Amino acid sequence: MAATLADDLSAIYDALFAAFGHQHWWPAKTPFETMVGAILAQNVSWTNAAQAVANLEDTGMLDPHLLAAADPADIAPLIVPSRFYNQKAERIREFSGVYVTEFQADPAAMAAVETGELRERLLALRGFGKETADTILLYACEKPVFVVDAYTRRIFSRYGLLPEGASYDLTQRLFAENLEEDVELFNDYHAQIVRLGNAVCKKSPLCDRCPIREVRGALRCAGGRR
Numbered sequence: 651m652a653a654t655l656a657d658d659l660s661a662i663y664d665a666l667f668a669a670f671g672h673q674h675w676w677p678a679k680t681p682f683e684t685m686v687g688a689i690l691a692q693n694v695s696w697t698n699a700a701q702a703v704a705n706l707e708d709t710g711m712l713d714p715h716l717l718a719a720a721d722p723a724d725i726a727p728l729i730v731p732s733r734f735y736n737q738k739a740e741r742i743r744e745f746s747g748v749y750v751t752e753f754q755a756d757p758a759a760m761a762a763v764e765t766g767e768l769r770e771r772l773l774a775l776r777g778f779g780k781e782t783a784d785t786i787l788l789y790a791c792e793k794p795v796f797v798v799d800a801y802t803r804r805i806f807s808r809y810g811l812l813p814e815g816a817s818y819d820l821t822q823r824l825f826a827e828n829l830e831e832d833v834e835l836f837n838d839y840h841a842q843i844v845r846l847g848n849a850v851c852k853k854s855p856l857c858d859r860c861p862i863r864e865v866r867g868a869l870r871c872a873g874g875r876r
C-alpha cells in the first residue's frame with residue numbers, strides 16, 4: 651500500500667527526532683513567561699528574545715500584574731535585545747492587561763476557553779499575528795494547534811509537500827489534517843522544524859547534513875542538493 655501524507659509527515663518527524671532528540675520546548679518556567687516570550691520572539695532570534703525575558707525576570711518585572719500596570723516607557727529599556735522594543739512594550743502591557751482582567755492571570759482559566767474563541771481573542775490584540783497567537787495556544791495553553799513559521803514554509807516547500815509561497819493557513823492545514831491532534835507531537839514537531847531551519851535548511855541549505863534529505867524509498871527532499 652502506498653504511503654499516505656500522514657505516513658510521510660510522521661516519518662519526517664521520526665527522522666528529525668532521531669537526529670536531534672526531543673527539543674523540550676518551550677524554554678520557560680511558567681505559562682506567562684511563554685506568553686511574553688512569544689511576543690518578544692516576533693521577528694527576532696530566540697537568543698534575542700531570551701535575553702529580554704531574562705532582563706524582565708532579573709528586575710522582578712516578569713509578573714502579569716506589574717506589566718499590566720507598567721508604563722510601556724518603563725518596559726521598553728528592559729526588552730531592548732528583542733528589537734522593536736517600543737512596539738513590543740505596548741503589546742506586552744496590553745496583553746498583560748487582558749490576561750489579568752479577562753483570565754485572572756490564571757493560565758488554567760485561559761486554557762479553559764474554547765480554542766477557536768481564544769484564538770480570535772488573541773488575534774484581536776494589537777500586533778498579534780497567527781504565529782504569536784498559535785504559539786501561546788500550543789505552548790502556554792496546551793491546545794492542539796500546529797504553529798507555523800517561516801522555517802516550516804521554507805522546508806516543506808523545498809521538500810515538495812507545499813507549493814512555494816504557501817500561506818500560513820495552507821501550511822497549518824497540511825499538518826492539522828494529516829497528523830493526530832496531539833499536543834506533545836505538535837509541540838516537538840514545531841521545535842524540530844525550528845532546529846532544522848536554523849542549523850541545516852538555511853537560506854543556503856546544508857543538504858549534506860540534512861537528516862530528512864532521504865527518509866525512506868520515495869520519501870526524499872525534492873529540493874535537496876545532491
Ligand code: SF4
Nearest residue numbers: 851855857860871874
Ligand atoms: S535536503 Fe536540503 S533543502 Fe531539503 S530539507 Fe534538507 S536542507 Fe532543506
